Amino acid sequence: MTDLFNPLLSLKEGHWFKLICGASFQHLPAVRSLALAYTLAGADCIDVAADPAVVAAAREGLKAAASLGVAARRRGFSYQGTPLLMVSLNDGEDPHFRKAEFDSTKCPSQCSRPCESICPAQAITFNSIKYDFNGVLSDKCYGCGRCLPVCPYDRIAAVSYATSVGAIAPLILKSGVDAVEIHTTVGRLVEFKKLWQTILPYIGHLKLVAISCPHGEGMIDYLHELYDAIAPLNCVNIWQIDGRSMSGDIGSGTTLAAVKLGAKVLRAKLPGYVQLAGGTNSYTVPKLRAMGLLKELTRQKSEVMGENNVISHTSGLGTETSVAGVAYGSYARKLLSSVLEELEEKEVNSSSVKVTARLEEDPTLLWQAVSLADSLVSQLKS
Secondary structure (H helix, E strand, O other): OHHHOOHHHHHHHOOEEEEEOOOOOOOHHHHHHHHHHHHHHOOOEEEEEOOHHHHHHHHHHHHHHHHHHHHHHHOOOOOOOOOEEEEEEEOOOOOOOEEEEOOHHHOOOOOOOHHHHHOOOOOEEOOOOOOOOOEEOOOOOOOOOOHHHHOOOOOOEEEEOOOOHHHHHHHHHHOOOOEEEEEOOOOOHHHHHHHHHHHHHHHHHOOEEEEEEEOOOOHHHHHHHHHHHHOOOOOEEEEEEEOOOOOOOOOHHHHHHHHHHHHHHHHHOOOEEEEEEOOOOOOHHHHHHHOOOOOOOOOOHHHHOOHHHOOOOOOOEOOOOOOOEEEEOHHHHHHOHHHHHHHHHOEEEEOOEEEEOOHHHOHHHHHHHHHHHHHHHHHHHO
C-alpha cells in the first residue's frame, strides 16, 4: 500500500497532518525521534529548521520509520509511507526564528529563576549535573519567548536571525528537501519578493510551497499580493494560518484564534489550500468539525488523483470551504516529551563518546511514542 502513498492526496481529501519540529529547534536527537514517531503514526509532512544537520537528523528518522512501517501497520497505526520533508525560511524578523539568550553569571543569587520552570522545551538550566552548564541550551530553544517577561531583572534577550540565502540551494538540491515554507508578515512584500527570487530557480525540485502569515490589518489583501508574486506556481501551495504562534501546549483556548482565522481566509477564496497552525492542539479538530470546517473522508483516490497518480498543481483553486489540514508544533512535541526525556537518559557509548540512544533501539519507548503521536494524528486520519 505504501508504494502509492502521496502525501499531497491528504491535502485534497482534507486530512493533511504536519508536524512542526520548530524553525529554530536544533536538538538533533529529538528531531530524529519526533520524525520517526510521527511518521509511523501517519504524518504527511515533517517541518524542520533550515539547518543541514537538522535536515539530516530528520532524514535518519524517516529512514528508520521506513524499516518499521510494516510493524506499525500491524499494530494498527496509520503509517502510509515517507512524508514530505519541509524546511522553514523567513523574509525578516519573526518569532519562530529567534533564540533566548542571557549571561547566567550575571543572574542574582537570590533569583527564583522562573525562566527555568516556565520553559516548555527545558532549554534553560541551572546547576545541572547532566549538562554542567548554566543558561540557555541553544539547540533546545525554539524561541517561544515565554521566559522574556518573567525575568525579574530583565536580563533575557531574544536574538533573531534570518535565513541564510546561500544555504537554500544546497538544502533543496542535495539534502532531499521536498517543500519550503516562507514565514512573512503583512507589509513585507518587498522582502518576500527578494527571498522568492532566491528560491525560484529551485522550485522545479519542490512538491509544495507553503506561506505562513500571522493575523494583521490588511492580511487578506496581503495574501492576494503574495499569490500574485508567486504565480504561476507549478507545484501545490498552502496558506498556513498562524493563529497564535507556539502556544498549542498552553491550553484549550489557544486553538480558537487559528480556527477563526482559518475560516476568514477560507471566505477569501485564495488559490491554494488552507492549513491551520499556531495554537493547535487536541481541541483543534473537534472545533473544526463542530464548525463544519473539515471534509468527510468519503471520496475515492481515483476522484482526487490526476494522471499518473499525481496531484495537479491546479488543485484547490480557492473553491474549498473547509481546511485541508492542521500543523502541530509545541503541542505535538510536548505530547512526546516524557518519552524523549526518558530516552535521553539512556545514553550509549560510541567510540568512547556518550550519545543519546536511538528511539528504535528501545521498542517499549518506541511504540509508546508512536501511540502518543497516533492519539493526535488519528483525529484527522480516522
